[in-house]
Amino acid sequence: MQQNKGENPYLKITDLTKMFGDFVALDSISLEVYEGEFICFLGPSGCGKTTLLRAIAGLDIQTYGRVEQDGRDVSNLSASERDFGIVFQSYALFPNLTIYKNVAYGLENAKLPKKQIDDRVQELLALVGMSDQADKYPAQLSGGQQQRISLARALAISPGLLLLDEPLSALDAKVRLMLRHEIKDLQRKLGVTTIMVTHDQEEALTMADRIVVMNDGVIEQVGTPTEIYHEPVTAFVADFIGTMNFLEARVASPTQIRIGELSINCLDVPGKEGDKITVSIRPEDVVVQDASDNRLEATIEHIEFLGAYVRAELSSGEMSDHHFFADFSANQVRRTDLKQGMKLEVGLPKRSLRLYSA
Amino acid sequence: MTAHLMTGAQAAGLNKVKPKASKDDRQMLVFVLIIGCYLLVALAFPLYAILSKSFENSAGEFVGLANYAEYFGTPALLYSIQNSLTISLITMVITVSIAFVLAYALHRSCMPFKGFFKVVMLVPILVPSLLPGIALVYLFGRQGLIPQLLFGHEIYGPIGIVIAEVFYTLPHALIIIMTALSIADARLYEATVALRTSKVRTFFTVTLPGARYGLISSAFVVFTLVITDFGVPKVIGGNYNVLATDIYKQVIGQQNFQMGAVVSLILLLPAALAFFIDRAVQKKQVAALSARAVPLVPMPSKGFDRIMLAYAGLVSVFVLGILATCQYAALVEFYPYNLSLGLTNYQFDLMDGGGWDSFGNSIRLGLYTAIIGTAIIFLGAYMVEKSKGFIPARSAFHFLAMMPMAVPGMVLGLAYIFFFNAPNNPLNFVYHTMAILVISTVTHFYTVSHLTAVTALKQMDVEFESVAASLKTPFYRTFRRVTVPICLPAIFDISIYLFVNAMTTVSAVVFLYGPHTNLASVAVLNMDDAGDIAPAAAMGMMIFYVNAGVRLFHGLVSKYVLKRTQAWRYR
Numbered sequence: 002m003q004q005n006k007g008e009n010p011y012l013k014i015t016d017l018t019k020m021f022g023d024f025v026a027l028d029s030i031s032l033e034v035y036e037g038e039f040i041c042f043l044g045p046s047g048c049g050k051t052t053l054l055r056a057i058a059g060l061d062i063q064t065y066g067r068v069e070q071d072g073r074d075v076s077n078l079s080a081s082e083r084d085f086g087i088v089f090q091s092y093a094l095f096p097n098l099t100i101y102k103n104v105a106y107g108l109e110n111a112k113l114p115k116k117q118i119d120d121r122v123q124e125l126l127a128l129v130g131m132s133d134q135a136d137k138y139p140a141q142l143s144g145g146q147q148q149r150i151s152l153a154r155a156l157a158i159s160p161g162l163l164l165l166d167e168p169l170s171a172l173d174a175k176v177r178l179m180l181r182h183e184i185k186d187l188q189r190k191l192g193v194t195t196i197m198v199t200h201d202q203e204e205a206l207t208m209a210d211r212i213v214v215m216n217d218g219v220i221e222q223v224g225t226p227t228e229i230y231h232e233p234v235t236a237f238v239a240d241f242i243g244t245m246n247f248l249e250a251r252v253a254s255p256t257q258i259r260i261g262e263l264s265i266n267c268l269d270v271p272g273k274e275g276d277k278i279t280v281s282i283r284p285e286d287v288v289v290q291d292a293s294d295n296r297l298e299a300t301i302e303h304i305e306f307l308g309a310y311v312r313a314e315l316s317s318g319e320m321s322d323h324h325f326f327a328d329f330s331a332n333q334v335r336r337t338d339l340k341q342g343m344k345l346e347v348g349l350p351k352r353s354l355r356l357y358s359a
Numbered sequence: 360m361t362a363h364l365m366t367g368a369q370a371a372g373l374n375k376v377k378p379k380a381s382k383d384d385r386q387m388l389v390f391v392l393i394i395g396c397y398l399l400v401a402l403a404f405p406l407y408a409i410l411s412k413s414f415e416n417s418a419g420e421f422v423g424l425a426n427y428a429e430y431f432g433t434p435a436l437l438y439s440i441q442n443s444l445t446i447s448l449i450t451m452v453i454t455v456s457i458a459f460v461l462a463y464a465l466h467r468s469c470m471p472f473k474g475f476f477k478v479v480m481l482v483p484i485l486v487p488s489l490l491p492g493i494a495l496v497y498l499f500g501r502q503g504l505i506p507q508l509l510f511g512h513e514i515y516g517p518i519g520i521v522i523a524e525v526f527y528t529l530p531h532a533l534i535i536i537m538t539a540l541s542i543a544d545a546r547l548y549e550a551t552v553a554l555r556t557s558k559v560r561t562f563f564t565v566t567l568p569g570a571r572y573g574l575i576s577s578a579f580v581v582f583t584l585v586i587t588d589f590g591v592p593k594v595i596g597g598n599y600n601v602l603a604t605d606i607y608k609q610v611i612g613q614q615n616f617q618m619g620a621v622v623s624l625i626l627l628l629p630a631a632l633a634f635f636i637d638r639a640v641q642k643k644q645v646a647a648l649s650a651r652a653v654p655l656v657p658m659p660s661k662g663f664d665r666i667m668l669a670y671a672g673l674v675s676v677f678v679l680g681i682l683a684t685c686q687y688a689a690l691v692e693f694y695p696y697n698l699s700l701g702l703t704n705y706q707f708d709l710m711d712g713g714g715w716d717s718f719g720n721s722i723r724l725g726l727y728t729a730i731i732g733t734a735i736i737f738l739g740a741y742m743v744e745k746s747k748g749f750i751p752a753r754s755a756f757h758f759l760a761m762m763p764m765a766v767p768g769m770v771l772g773l774a775y776i777f778f779f780n781a782p783n784n785p786l787n788f789v790y791h792t793m794a795i796l797v798i799s800t801v802t803h804f805y806t807v808s809h810l811t812a813v814t815a816l817k818q819m820d821v822e823f824e825s826v827a828a829s830l831k832t833p834f835y836r837t838f839r840r841v842t843v844p845i846c847l848p849a850i851f852d853i854s855i856y857l858f859v860n861a862m863t864t865v866s867a868v869v870f871l872y873g874p875h876t877n878l879a880s881v882a883v884l885n886m887d888d889a890g891d892i893a894p895a896a897a898m899g900m901m902i903f904y905v906n907a908g909v910r911l912f913h914g915l916v917s918k919y920v921l922k923r924t925q926a927w928r929y930r
Contacts (some may be wrong), residue, residue, distance in 0.1 A: 060825050062378040079747075080828035087829045093822035097844040107830030138369035158830060 009038040011194050012162065017066030019052050028053045028218045039188050041205035042198045044215035050198045051166060058164055059083045071161055086155030090167040092147040094139040100150050101135040125153040137142040145176035165197035169204060181208060202242050206230065214238050236279060236357040245281050246325040252276045261321030265295050266351050277359040285313060286353035287327035295349040301341055313339065373498055384835045387746040391756060396737040398759040401802040405774035412777050413620035414496045426621045433911035436605060443601040446517055447585040450524040454581045455574060458532035461674055464667035466540040469659040479675045482682055484530045485906035487863040489881045490899040491523035492594030493892060494684040502695050515597030523591040526681055528584050532577040539573020545655040572640055579637035583630050587767030589866045594887055602626040606769045623770040634765035648876040689897035704897040712885040713877030721862055721879035724796050728861040729854040732801035737850055740812035741842065745824055767868025774801055776870050791873025799867045804860045815849030859906050
């Protein structure tokens with residue numbers, strides 16, 4: 002949604018470090034989240050994303066560092082004294098209570114009048130499209146339905162912060178797609194600041210306003226989905242998001258690198274002449290026809306049919322037989338009649354090349 | 360995932376965050392401390408008392424290892440160690456073998472009447488261990504029904520002890536081995552068929568390794584039960600002394616409390632050792648269990664099923680035969696001279712031993728233990744599992760909760776005398792009351808109940824408490840509305856376990872009952888001691904009927920209650 006950089010952040014994390022014995026699970030994490038934002042913590046398993054979420058919730062308090070929520074320092078408060086709603090991968094619905102009672106659980110505790118509780122529960126059940134299931138028990142619902150109830154229960158107390166811990170990971174692919182949209186719509190409608198943990202990049206790219214890519218207990222990059230995809234700042238992010246070709250190269254000049262015998266024009270080359278450098282390009286950015294700059298002769302080694310497009314593995318004698326992938330649309334395939342062993346000219350546009358110092 | 364040498368935060372010299380305890384945390388800590396104090400008073404302090412007593416003379420002066428020196432200088436007492444180990448090991452081998460084949464028959468064959476056999480095999484749990492001893496006297500004693508089956512051997516002594524102990528320990532071993540066999544993975548057996556492996560090789564390469572932890576565990580349990588058992592050797596041991604009876608003789612017979620303490624500590628050693636090895640083995644089993652297995656469904660095989668049926672029938676005859684003998688003994692007017700049947704032996708008020716009052720006391724003890732014990736133990740397990748922080752306090756609590764399993768009842772009872780009967784103890788007033796009987800029984804059977812509760816609690820989604828905290832719900836509300844309803848089956852199991860054991864136990868309470876708090880199980884012991892064996896059998900059978908009745912009632916009630924309150928378990 003919006004990035005109100007001018008405003009004060011709703012959630013401010015400063016130098017947050019979490020240690021389990023000698024193991025450093027999170028190392029000096031600093032992050033600001035603005036009101037109404039949808040943030041995704043994305044990373045491989047073990048990267049610390051769930052640990053960070055649990056520290057924000059107060060479920061596992063950090064070893065060092067500060068957490069401020071809505072201008073209040075909550076660093077050492079337990080979960081019950083913070084303001085958040087949470088949804089887990091396992092749904093964690095109380096199995097012995099009906100759907101209605103589950104949603105009402107937090108409200109009853111606030112000692113609201115019965116009528117008010119009833120109205121609120123009905124409103125929430127309608128919001129997640131489950132009004133007709135109120136008297137059922139969790140075990141009688143499908144996974145997707147249970148996760149909707151879990152969401153309704155978390156939202157019932159109108160929390161300032163909604164935390165989602167891999168909420169879609171236990172669901173079937175189709176249900177997952179559907180719920181992705183539902184959650185995003187709901188979040189937009191309610192405007193509640195939301196943090197979701199996921200290891201699924203597609204989920205993060207489609208749902209998040211900003212993505213926090215994490216690896217090994219540190220933040221690799223924070224940015225919008227477009228920034229993360231098109232301008233990955235580290236080789237890890239480039240590799241983790243989407244598919245990426247990595248080629249070993251050497252710096253030739255401030256605007257040129259060399260892969261084997263081949264000179265490649267680039268925009269800004271860091272480092273000095275002769276330095277090792279890694280150059281990356283996405284398969285879909287490899288230009289097949291009408292190549293303008295960085296043209297080279299390549300041979301198709303292998304073709305993989307992937308439905309909407311075809312991915313070809315290419316090699317080039319000019320690049321001392323480095324292999325790389327290029328994507329061809331179904332149209333291009335029809336026009337050029339791609340075959341294994343075929344030679345063709347491809348281009349590596351310098352706008353699409355990203356360089357990482359080795 | 361690399362371990363950094365120093366984090367940025369440490370380098371920057373930031374202070375560690377000290378989590379602030381919430382209201383929930385503080386309230387839960389109070390509960391942990393209260394129940395922890397209970398365990399200290401009911402377990403740790405008495406054990407300390409018995410330990411220090413073993414280093415004192417009868418005047419209460421510290422004499423170092425003098426008592427131990429005297430003990431090891433008395434050959435008659437030393438024999439008991441050898442005797443205890445001998446009968447424990449023999450019983451262990453026999454019981455585990457019988458139980459394994461029986462469990463195999465129940466789980467891996469298609470024989471009929473499995474439900475019946477399972478019920479029959481539970482009978483020994485419902486009677487005091489004195490009862491099989493009495494039955495053996497009637498069967499194989501000098502004027503017994505079938506003494507010729509012993510071919511001239513004497514039933515009083517090791518033979519009698521082992522037979523009675525096998526009866527007494529069989530259900531315990533059977534339950535453990537059945538659990539071990541029930542987790543078999545059908546896919547392994549399909550693989551052996553696909554690889555054309557013979558049945559025998561499959562048994563030795565798949566079945567036996569799969570059940571090995573169960574076998575080891577049951578072996579230790581049987582060993583511990585036998586070495587700490589007092590009832591069987593008391594009734595049928597004759598002149599064959601064992602450690603448990605030595606304690607009784609030293610304390611009750613010779614009023615030599617110091618020597619009783621020494622023998623107690625010696626008895627504590629093997630029991631504690633067996634317990635700790637067993638715990639270590641069981642930890643490994645958890646790891647072996649984690650994989651999702653496809654349950655194995657046995658295939659009918661006429662010959663095999665018939666053999667298994669015959670075998671299970673034979674074991675049932677043994678179990679039911681012991682029980683029937685006791686019932687016969689209880690009803691015969693004056694064995695062996697007047698074999699007409701009647702209820703003369705049930706006139707307990709005419710005998711020494713406590714009369715019908717003791718029967719009423721036992722039922723009261725059972726009820727109190729079941730209600731109070733279940734509350735304490737379940738609450739304690741909940742607090743130790745679900746509270747956060749206070750890690751040292753919680754580890755200490757867990758250790759204390761595991762200890763009673765390793766402490767023989769005789770030792771606990773004697774420890775209570777030393778601790779509660781000390782004139783300077785403010786808790787002195789509970790001595791000889793129902794309260795001390797309840798405390799000792801709850802403590803004696805704490806570990807198994809605690810583990811049952813912990814297992815049930817661990818099966819719940821760990822995030823329930825996280826969700827409740829995010830919804831600002833105090834822990835006691837989630838405990839009442841979610842935890843207890845979900846754990847109801849386990850709570851029922853704990854209460855019935857405590858009731859049944861309170862009815863049958865002799866070992867701890869034999870030192871603690873007072874003039875007005877005699878118990879049925881102790882009455883069995885005392886009447887048998889006085890030669891009133893038939894009334895002892897009659898009282899033993901009364902215990903059996905109560906236990907069987909309560910168990911049946913418990914089964915019906917839990918079925919009804921669970922049906923009403925646990926509708927959510929079924930789709």
